[in-house]
Amino acid sequence: MTGLDYALVIAFLAIIASAGAMVSRLIRSPDDLFVAGRELTPFVLAATITATNLSMYHFVGMGGTASHSGVSIIWMNWTGGIALTLSGLFVLPIMRRLRIRSVPEYLELRYARGLRTLVGAFWGLRLCIYLGILLYIAGTAAVLITGWNHYAGWLLVFSVVSVIYSTAGGAWAVAIMDSVQFLVMLAGGLIMFPIAMRAAGGLPGMIEYFRHIKETVHFVQFVPPAGSHTEYDWLFVLAILLLSIKWACIDQSILQRAFGARNPRVGAKGMVLSGVITTPMAFLWVLPGLAAAKLHPQAFADPDHAIPWLLSTQLPAVAKGLLGFVLCGLVAAQISVITADVNSVATLITSDVFRTLRRVEPSQRDLLRVVRISSICCGLVMLAVAVLLGHSNAGAVKANLTMVGILDMPLFVVTVIYGIAWTRTNWQGAVAGFIGGGLAGVGCYLLIDPQFFNPYLAAPLGHLSSSAAGWLGGIHGRMTHLQPELRNLAPIISSAAALVITPIASFLFAPPTRQEAAASHPDAAPAAEPVVASHSSESVEVDDFHLIPHSAAGRGGMVVVIVAFVVFVCAVIAAGMGWPGASAVAVTAMLAVLLGGVVRVYTR
Amino acid sequence: MDWMTLAIEVTGAVILCVWIVIPIREYRSIYQRLRHRADASLDDRAGAGRSAGTPVTSGDNHDQETHA
Numbered sequence: 001m002t003g004l005d006y007a008l009v010i011a012f013l014a015i016i017a018s019a020g021a022m023v024s025r026l027i028r029s030p031d032d033l034f035v036a037g038r039e040l041t042p043f044v045l046a047a048t049i050t051a052t053n054l055s056m057y058h059f060v061g062m063g064g065t066a067s068h069s070g071v072s073i074i075w076m077n078w079t080g081g082i083a084l085t086l087s088g089l090f091v092l093p094i095m096r097r098l099r100i101r102s103v104p105e106y107l108e109l110r111y112a113r114g115l116r117t118l119v120g121a122f123w124g125l126r127l128c129i130y131l132g133i134l135l136y137i138a139g140t141a142a143v144l145i146t147g148w149n150h151y152a153g154w155l156l157v158f159s160v161v162s163v164i165y166s167t168a169g170g171a172w173a174v175a176i177m178d179s180v181q182f183l184v185m186l187a188g189g190l191i192m193f194p195i196a197m198r199a200a201g202g203l204p205g206m207i208e209y210f211r212h213i214k215e216t217v218h219f220v221q222f223v224p225p226a227g228s229h230t231e232y233d234w235l236f237v238l239a240i241l242l243l244s245i246k247w248a249c250i251d252q253s254i255l256q257r258a259f260g261a262r263n264p265r266v267g268a269k270g271m272v273l274s275g276v277i278t279t280p281m282a283f284l285w286v287l288p289g290l291a292a293a294k295l296h297p298q299a300f301a302d303p304d305h306a307i308p309w310l311l312s313t314q315l316p317a318v319a320k321g322l323l324g325f326v327l328c329g330l331v332a333a334q335i336s337v338i339t340a341d342v343n344s345v346a347t348l349i350t351s352d353v354f355r356t357l358r359r360v361e362p363s364q365r366d367l368l369r370v371v372r373i374s375s376i377c378c379g380l381v382m383l384a385v386a387v388l389l390g391h392s393n394a395g396a397v398k399a400n401l402t403m404v405g406i407l408d409m410p411l412f413v414v415t416v417i418y419g420i421a422w423t424r425t426n427w428q429g430a431v432a433g434f435i436g437g438g439l440a441g442v443g444c445y446l447l448i449d450p451q452f453f454n455p456y457l458a459a460p461l462g463h464l465s466s467s468a469a470g471w472l473g474g475i476h477g478r479m480t481h482l483q484p485e486l487r488n489l490a491p492i493i494s495s496a497a498a499l500v501i502t503p504i505a506s507f508l509f510a511p512p513t514r515q516e517a518a519a520s521h522p523d524a525a526p527a528a529e530p531v532v533a534s535h536s537s538e539s540v541e542v543d544d545f546h547l548i549p550h551s552a553a554g555r556g557g558m559v560v561v562i563v564a565f566v567v568f569v570c571a572v573i574a575a576g577m578g579w580p581g582a583s584a585v586a587v588t589a590m591l592a593v594l595l596g597g598v599v600r601v602y603t604r
Numbered sequence: 605m606d607w608m609t610l611a612i613e614v615t616g617a618v619i620l621c622v623w624i625v626i627p628i629r630e631y632r633s634i635y636q637r638l639r640h641r642a643d644a645s646l647d648d649r650a651g652a653g654r655s656a657g658t659p660v661t662s663g664d665n666h667d668q669e670t671h672a
Contacts, residue, residue: 043623193613193616281616281619
C-alpha cells in the first residue's frame with residue numbers, strides 16, 4: 001500500500017467517526033436510537049438494509065469460496081433477495097403494524113413475556129459473538145491486503161470507530177452512514193470487478209476455460225446437480241433458501257432497519273428494493289473469486305486469502321490510490337454491519353432484557369443510558385471474541401455457522417409459521433418447538449459427524465450400556481455417508497422437528513387468550529404494550545398496505561411472486577435429478593419473484 | 605472490456621447513480637419533517653410555559669429535549 005492508500009482509509013475512518021458524533025444531535029428519544037424515529041423512506045431503507053446485509057464476508061469470504069467451489073455460492077445472496085421479497089410482502093407489514101422495535105417484542109405480544117426475555121438475552125449474546133467474528137474477518141483481511149502486520153491494531157481501529165459511531169448516533173447514524181457506505185462499497189466493487197475480469201482474460205473466456213475442464217465444470221453451473229465435485233450443490237441452494245427466509249423474517253439487525261420505515265408499505269418497498277439491488281451486485285464479489293481461481297490455478301490453502309491476493313497483486317498495477325479506495329469499500333461494508341449489529345444488541349438488551357426485568361417502567365433518560373452502556377459492553381465482548389479467534393485459527397467461525405443453522409430455524413418456525421399463521425399455538429408449544437427443534441439439529445451432528453459422535457455420544461453411552469452403544473454405532477455407520485451434506489441437512493431437520501413438535505405440545509395445553517392470538521392477525525391493532533412516548537412514535541402514519549392487494553396489478557404481482565417461488569423450488573429439485581435446463585429456469589424464476597415483488601409494492 | 609463485464613458494470617453504475625439522486629431527495633424531505641416537528645414541539649412547550657407563567661428560553665428547550 002502507498003501513502004495515498006493509507007491517507008484515503010484514514011480520512012474515511014475519521015469522517016465516519018465524526019459523522020456519528022454529529023448525528024447524535026438528532027437523538028431525542030429511544031425510538032430515535034432504536035428505529036430512526038420511524039421516518040425512513042424506501043430508497044434510504046433499501047440502502048441501509050443492503051449495507052447491513054453486506055459485509056467483508058461477502059467480498060472476501062464468498063469470493064474466496066467461489067475461487068474454491070464455483071459460482072453457486074452466489075445463491076447466498078440471491079436466495080436472500082427472494083427471502084427479502086417474501087418477508088417484505090407477507091411478514092414485515094404485520095410486524096411493522098404492531099410498532100414493535102424487536103422480534104422478541106413480537107414474541108411477548110404473541111406468547112409470553114418470559115419468552116421475550118429469554119430470546120432477547122440469547123440473541124444479544126449470539127450477536128456479540130457474531131460481531132467478534134466480523135471483527136476477526138476485518139482484522140485478518142486488513143493485515144493481508146495492507147501488509148501492515150498489526151492484527152490487534154486493526155481490531156482496535158475497527159471496533160473503536162464502530163462503537164463511537166453507533167453509540168453516539170444510534171439508528172439515525174446507522175441509517176445515514178449506511179446510505180453513504182452502500183455507495184462506497186458499490187463503487188469499490190465496480191472498480192475491482194473489471195480489473196479482475198481483464199486480468200483473467202474476460203468473462204466469456206473465463207466461462208469457457210472452466211467449462212472445458214471436467215473437474216471445474218461445476219464452477220460455472222448456477223445449480224450444480226447431485227454428485228458434482230462441490231458441497232455447494234442443489235441441496236445447498238435449498239438449505240440456504242430456508243436459512244435466507246428465516247434471516248429475512250426474524251433477523252433482528254435486518255428487521256430493526258425495516259421497523260424504522262414510515263409505514264408498512266414503505267417497509268415492504270425497502271425490503272423488495274434491497275433484494276433487487278443485491279442481485280446484480282453479487283456478481284461483483286463472486287466473479288472476481290473465479291478470476292482468482294484462473295489466475296492462481298493452485299488452490300489457496302485458505303480460500304479467504306484469494307481476494308486479498310487478487311487485490312494486492314492486480315490493483316496497484318493499474319493506478320495508485322485504487323487499492324486505498326477499494327479498501328475503503330471493504331471497510332465501509334464491515335463497519336456498516338458492525339454498527340448495525342451493535343445497535344441491534346443495544347436494542348435487545350435495553351428493550352427486551354432490561355425493560356422486561358424491571359417492575360417499574362424506566363424513564364427515557366434511563367433507557368438511553370442503558371443503550372449506550374450496552375453498546376460499549378457489546379464492543380468489549382466483540383473485541384475479546386476477535387482476539388480469541390486470532391489465537392484459535394477461527395475454528396469458532398464454523399461453530400457459529402453451525403449454531404445458527406441449528407437454533408435459528410426453530411425460532412423462525414415458532415415466530416413466523418406458527419406465530420402468524422396458526423392462532424392455536426400457545427407459549428408452551430412455542431418453547432417446546434424451539435428447544436425440540438434445536439435438540440434435533442444438535443442430534444444430527446452428534447449422530448452423523450464422527451468428530452462429535454465418538455467423544456460426545458458413543459463414549460459416554462459405552463460406559464452405561466455397551467449394547468446400546470453398539471446399536472447406536474450401527475445407526476451412525478449407516479448415516480456417515482451424509483456427512484458432506486450435514487451443514488445443509490441440519491437446518492432442514494431442525495425446522496422439520498419444530499414444525500412437528502410445536503402443534504403437538506400446543507394441543508397438550510390450553511389455547512392462548514384472545515389478546516395473545518390477536519397479535520398474529522394481519523390487521524392487528526397497534527402494540528398492546530405501552531410504548532414509551534416519543535415525538536416520532538406518536539406521528540400519524542398512512543397505512544394503506546393490505547396483505548391481499550386491492551388492485552388487479554397488485555394481485556397479478558403477488559400471483560407472479562408465489563408462482564415463481566414454487567417454480568424456483570421445483571427447478572432446484574429438478575437440478576438435483578440432473579435436468580440440464582434447471583439452472584436457467586431457477587435464475588429466471590428468481591428474477592420473476594423480484595419483478596412481481598416490485599409490481600406488488602408499488603400498486604394498491 | 606467484454607459485453608458481459610460491460611453489462612454488469614453498467615447495471616452497477618445505474619444503481620449507484622439512482623441511489624445517489626433519490627436518497628438525497630428523500631433525506632431532504634425527512635429533514636424538513638423533523639424540523640417541522642421540532643418547531644411544533646417548541647411551540648407546544650412555549651405555549652405550556654406561558655400558561656404556567658414561566659418564560660421558556662431556547663436553552664431550556666434544548667436541555668429538556670436532548671437527553672444525550
